[in-house]
Amino acid sequence: MNSKPKENENLWIDLHSDLVAGIxxxxxNIALADIMSDGEWKLICADLNTKLKVFKxxxxxxxxxxxxxxxxxxxxxxxxxxxxxxxxxxAVAGGPYIFIYKNLKGTFKFLIxxxxxxxxxxxxxxxxxxxxxxxxxxIKKLEELSKSGENLELxxxxxxxxxxxxxxxxxxxxxxxxxxxxxxxxxxxSMTTLKKSKxxxxxxxxxxxxxxxxGLIYVIDHSGTKIISKFRIPSVPYxxxxxxxxxxEYRINIATRNGLIYSIKDGEITPQVLNIGSKIVSMVRLNxxxxxxxxxxxxSQYDVYGPKLFSILMPDSITCMECxxxxxxxxxxxxxxxxxxxYELRMYNEKQLINVYKTSEIIFSMKFGKFGVEEDVLVIIxxxxxxxxxxxxxxNLENQRILPKSQQEETINVPKKTKLxxxxxxxxxxxxxxxxxxxxxxxxxxxxxxxxTYIKMLKIGNAPQNYSTASKVKLSASLxxxxxxxxxxxxxxxxxEEAIYATDIVLEYDYKVFHFEKDxxxxxxxxxxxPIKYYLKxxxxxxxxxxxxxxxxxxxxxxxxxxxTTTVKVPISEIDIx
Numbered sequence: 001m002n003s004k005p006k007e008n009e010n011l012w013i014d015l016h017s018d019l020v021a022g023i024x025x026x027x028x029n030i031a032l033a034d035i036m037s038d039g040e041w042k043l044i045c046a047d048l049n050t051k052l053k054v055f056k057x058x059x060x061x062x063x064x065x066x067x068x069x070x071x072x073x074x075x076x077x078x079x080x081x082x083x084x085x086x087x088x089x090x091a092v093a094g095g096p097y098i099f100i101y102k103n104l105k106g107t108f109k110f111l112i113x114x115x116x117x118x119x120x121x122x123x124x125x126x127x128x129x130x131x132x133x134x135x136x137x138x139i140k141k142l143e144e145l146s147k148s149g150e151n152l153e154l155x156x157x158x159x160x161x162x163x164x165x166x167x168x169x170x171x172x173x174x175x176x177x178x179x180x181x182x183x184x185x186x187x188x189x190s191m192t193t194l195k196k197s198k199x200x201x202x203x204x205x206x207x208x209x210x211x212x213x214x215g216l217i218y219v220i221d222h223s224g225t226k227i228i229s230k231f232r233i234p235s236v237p238y239x240x241x242x243x244x245x246x247x248x249e250y251r252i253n254i255a256t257r258n259g260l261i262y263s264i265k266d267g268e269i270t271p272q273v274l275n276i277g278s279k280i281v282s283m284v285r286l287n288x289x290x291x292x293x294x295x296x297x298x299x300s301q302y303d304v305y306g307p308k309l310f311s312i313l314m315p316d317s318i319t320c321m322e323c324x325x326x327x328x329x330x331x332x333x334x335x336x337x338x339x340x341x342x343y344e345l346r347m348y349n350e351k352q353l354i355n356v357y358k359t360s361e362i363i364f365s366m367k368f369g370k371f372g373v374e375e376d377v378l379v380i381i382x383x384x385x386x387x388x389x390x391x392x393x394x395x396n397l398e399n400q401r402i403l404p405k406s407q408q409e410e411t412i413n414v415p416k417k418t419k420l421x422x423x424x425x426x427x428x429x430x431x432x433x434x435x436x437x438x439x440x441x442x443x444x445x446x447x448x449x450x451x452x453t454y455i456k457m458l459k460i461g462n463a464p465q466n467y468s469t470a471s472k473v474k475l476s477a478s479l480x481x482x483x484x485x486x487x488x489x490x491x492x493x494x495x496x497e498e499a500i501y502a503t504d505i506v507l508e509y510d511y512k513v514f515h516f517e518k519d520x521x522x523x524x525x526x527x528x529x530x531p532i533k534y535y536l537k538x539x540x541x542x543x544x545x546x547x548x549x550x551x552x553x554x555x556x557x558x559x560x561x562x563x564x565t566t567t568v569k570v571p572i573s574e575i576d577i578x
Contacts, residue, residue: 483573
């Protein structure tokens with residue numbers, strides 16, 4: 001049996017503790033955000049007692065009464081209605097609503113649509129309403145419908161009717177309700193946000209993703225007024241994590257109550273379904289993996305495409321889990337913080353145990369991020385409702401060493417590739433001077449080769465080239481996406497002193513490889529020093545996702561030769577797995 005991990009309490013220092021805070025909430029109901037847009041990040045807690053609490057440092061700054069018990073909160077940025085400048089908003093999910101707050105004031109709310117009743121069930125109740133069939137025949141038809149395997153689609157009215165044993169009571173139940181329309185309410189159970197276009201912009205516009213009790217996943221625009229995408233999964237979503245940008249490429253992972261994980265990639269539900277084998281406690285997304293904790297006391301990591309990487313058995317049950325994203329100086333890694341019922345807070349970098357911190361109370365929920373003037377703060381809510389705020393000691397983390405193998409949860413076998421990698425590192429340290437000289441020589445040859453290649457491309461017309469001496473036009477082209485869907489970004493700029501009239505953009509490409517929705521654009525007048533941006537979406541339609549070339553021309557209707565041409569090479573595309 002492995003020995004107990006060594007405790008190390010020098011990694012966290014206490015900033016504040018309030019043992020009588022009386023907060024009862026889960027990790028999905030905690031957010032660290034610049035909610036007032038004043039540059040100071042605050043702690044927002046949606047209490048299960050239907051109160052929204054905002055802490056500025058250790059002080060409770062604001063407390064707002066909520067209409068429903070909150071199930072999740074999320075902070076995001078969106079354009080202000082008046083100034084059109086991105087500002088901070090807070091979304092609070094409760095009941096069938098998403099409440100949007102700006103500067104801690106409710107601005108609007110979004111009601112998710114009700115569920116359409118089962119057509120066969122609706123037809124039976126209509127027959128009962130019109131007295132076309134007698135009540136006993138209608139009850140019999142509803143019983144047959146429930147036994148056909150569609151009971152999950154039936155309304156609560158029908159399920160309540162079928163649960164009554166006395167026939168007279170059933171008849172009275174039908175008479176009292178047959179004239180009332182069937183309404184199946186929908187409720188929010190999980191929520192997160194996703195960047196709309198720029199994934200690396202901390203203040204970029206986001207969209208809201210919610211999961212409902214009926215297994216529906218909604219993507220709501222940043223204004224919180226309309227649904228832009230809708231998906232259906234065969235189970236109730238419990239946790240939702242999203243990565244990427246909605247306009248370019250994204251992936252949504254949904255953990256359900258029955259221990260399955262579904263994935264949505266670029267608007268389509270993928271056929272791969274992860275069966276974890278146990279009820280899921282928490283799920284966080286790391287770089288390319290999903291860290292999952294389950295009720296059978298296991299901490300596991302899965303590749304986003306499905307394969308299981310490893311599992312570690314914890315010494316006690318897991319209460320919650322949080323992503324630890326650290327990037328300071330020479331140290332950068334994403335780790336996982338795991339809270340156990342035996343008062344331990346463990347930090348794992350993949351399957352390596354980094355640190356064990358002993359707490360005085362059981363951690364009920366936690367959140368890691370920026371708070372106030374501190375960059376790396378861990379907010380802890382205990383089972384008794386205490387609020388604990390701890391800061392990370394950067395110097396101690398940089399000097400932190402992986403605990404010895406004897407203190408790990410399992411023995412780690414170093415692969416041959418890792419040993420070879422370590423040998424290469426030692427060789428680089430010994431031959432750094434020679435390697436640098438070789439690198440400089442290679443760099444010089446690369447510059448000469450680049451110049452020679454560019455001259456050759458000019459001769460054959462594949463490089464950006466102005467054919468007109470009278471007009472000065474600049475054309476910049478860039479490519480976004482990994483495939484099969486791409487976006488071509490074009491910037492056209494007239495650097496001359498006179499306007500250019502009647503210009504067009506024309507694309508030349510292989511129709512067997514690519515498909516553009518539009519390959520001809522009328523530019524019209526190009527004013528001097530006024531750049532014009534265009535975005536063209538296209539798709540690689542080849543079976544193997546082969547690469548290809550796209551040639552771009554800017555034409556002037558008064559000239560026989562193009563003003564400028566350029567060529568974009570599209571790399572080998574990822575293909576959809578069916």
